[in-house]
Amino acid sequence: MEISMREVDNVAVLNLAGRLDLASGATMKQEIKKLFEQDTTSIHLNLSKVDFINSSGLGALVSVMKEIRLQKGRLTLSDLASYVQEIFDITQLSHIFEIFGTEEEALASFQTMSTNEVK
């Protein structure tokens, strides 16, 4: 799996491409751990190029979610392929994760929350 990273308005945006499974899930967790070490806890994962995910990949995402919550941060996902969305629905993880249709919608939500906090 390939992971590319950029920052948009203080949110770390990771584009994942390929399969999210046991091995690549471990890689993803390591990359996100580096973000935590840099005190980055606003993270968005764009899954538009993820063409396969299994329970190990889901487990890796849950692990990341739990760590972000411990650090009072926020994790969002977007652009899930219908097959990937279906797996989230079947496992009821779509209730656990904040999933947006597009990256733009997800990033806008970070700005909205940031504005509300200022108020």
Added chain:
Amino acid sequence: MANYTLKYVTALESEHLMLDELTAILKKHQVKERLAQAVMLAVSEAFTNAAVHGHKLDSTKEIIVELIINDTEIHADILDNGSDGLDKIARRLPAKSMAEHGRGVDLIKHYADEVEFCSNVSGGLTVSMRFLIDAKSIEKTI
């Protein structure tokens, strides 16, 4: 009818190799996308279980994937030579919402039309899955 026997060293990297080969086989037989996704996911789950729970990632052990593909169905057997696999399956509890593990068997049962867990001659676990090929499906091929 086509038969395939695929063998892999127990290692994290082997899953990618297995999925690459499985993708190629399913494409060769023009298996439709929806069915191919179901087969790949279910086989992947059984493979991971064999590697992690059956073999404890012991690289001296081998995981075997056997496929039979004909006009009406795809049959996949995943064999390990671990121990207590059947007992672990019987004792498993559904995964809790924030659990990082424990969803694989449920996904197998969801995506395979039939699944059976049994002990094999090596003392390990065989996961046997059957996927029916719907000739009326109009979904695109991979």
